[in-house]
Amino acid sequence: MNTIEEFKNWEINLPHTQAPRIGRVHIGLVQLSTDHSLEMDWAKLLGTQAGIFSSRVYYSSEMTPEALDKIASGISEASDLIAYGLPMDVMAFGCTSASIIIGEEKVAKLLTKNRGDIPATNPWTAAQAAFKHLGAKKIAVFSPYPTEVNFPLYNQLTAAGFEVCTLGSLGIEKDTDITKISKESMMSALDQILPDSGADLVFMSCTNLRVLDHIQEIENKFNIPVVCSNSAMFWHAMHLTGHTAHCPGYGKLLNL
Numbered sequence: 001m002n003t004i005e006e007f008k009n010w011e012i013n014l015p016h017t018q019a020p021r022i023g024r025v026h027i028g029l030v031q032l033s034t035d036h037s038l039e040m041d042w043a044k045l046l047g048t049q050a051g052i053f054s055s056r057v058y059y060s061s062e063m064t065p066e067a068l069d070k071i072a073s074g075i076s077e078a079s080d081l082i083a084y085g086l087p088m089d090v091m092a093f094g095c096t097s098a099s100i101i102i103g104e105e106k107v108a109k110l111l112t113k114n115r116g117d118i119p120a121t122n123p124w125t126a127a128q129a130a131f132k133h134l135g136a137k138k139i140a141v142f143s144p145y146p147t148e149v150n151f152p153l154y155n156q157l158t159a160a161g162f163e164v165c166t167l168g169s170l171g172i173e174k175d176t177d178i179t180k181i182s183k184e185s186m187m188s189a190l191d192q193i194l195p196d197s198g199a200d201l202v203f204m205s206c207t208n209l210r211v212l213d214h215i216q217e218i219e220n221k222f223n224i225p226v227v228c229s230n231s232a233m234f235w236h237a238m239h240l241t242g243h244t245a246h247c248p249g250y251g252k253l254l255n256l
Contacts (some may be wrong), residue, residue: 025050026087027237030078030111031094031207032059032071036179038094041212041230045247045254050238053083059095061175063146068101075110089241091120094207096229097149099124100156119240123207123229126236128160130227130253131201133239140199140224141167142189144178144206153205168193178208186211187218194222204228215251225252 001007031038033056042052057074060067079091091111093099099107099122108120131139139162143150150169157164168189172178186204194202202222204211207229211218215226235253238245247254 021087022051024048025238025241025243026089027052028079028082028088028091028111028115029054029094030075030082030092031056032098032175033057034059034061034175035094035208036176037210038207038230041207041210042234044212045231045234045245045250047247049243049246050234053086053088055079055081059098059175063097063149063173063175065101065148065152068095068098068149071095071098072102072106072110075107076113079111080114088115088118090118090237091115092233092237093120093122094233096123096127096205096207097145097153100149100152121233121236121240123205123233124156126232127203127205127227127229128157128162129236129239130232131162131203133235134201134225134227134253136199136201136225137161138163138165138198138200140165140194140197140202142186142193142202142204143167144170144172144181144209146171146173165199166193166197175208178206179210181209183210183214186214187221190218190222194224199224201225201227207233212250216249219251227251227253 027050029052055078057078059071093107093111104125107122111120154164202224211228212230218226231254235245245254
């Protein structure tokens with residue numbers, strides 16, 4: 001065969017039908033270029049209940065309000081790149097501190113700008129919803145952030161009606177260093193801030209914090225519910241689509 005016309009006459013045209021979308025919750029996720037932990041954590045939670053479709057937005061890794069605010073300029077474009085032509089059920093933005101600095105409503109609008117009328121979440125919105133779901137009013141906060149990020153975190157929690165009874169901070173200044181925090185350091189910090197705090201719950205902030213695997217152990221040791229950014233956002237993404245996240249072994253929130 002020397003021509004495309006000869007090839008057309010030779011090839012066999014086959015009929016086909018189209019199957020519906022895979023029957024599980026579809027979550028569109030915009031995460032940071034510096035995040036090393038969120039995908040690994042969610043891979044453990046998804047099972048057959050949800051599928052994750054993601055892209056990334058540039059972040060300098062500097063833990064300052066100014067650098068975090070700049071992330072906003074890339075969120076919509078990153079959202080547009082997610083699985084073109086495939087409808088999502090919910091959109092998620094994977095940065096707790098940027099959601100605090102940029103603002104929850106603005107993040108939601110940027111995420112869904114070209115995605116239609118679907119819900120959106122982020123770790124900060126999700127964490128607050130999780131606190132209410134668990135009936136917690138007094139919150140202990142474990143933060144890897146510097147003071148300039150912790151102050152708006154504190155202010156927004158108190159403005160939302162929660163009592164921040166203690167806040168322990170590691171003061172880390174680069175996002176890529178947060179993922180390197182050891183389990184031993186987290187346990188030692190909780191030993192310092194939780195006893196006699198009167199907290200109903202401990203929030204361990206940051207999607208880059210590798211704490212998901214230790215939540216059950218922490219809950220057993222301190223007899224207190226643990227919410228981390230990655231557990232909260234998965235729970236909330238499922239909740240917003242009318243589903244209950246069920247992930248045994250990852251703490252009370254994901255195993256109610």
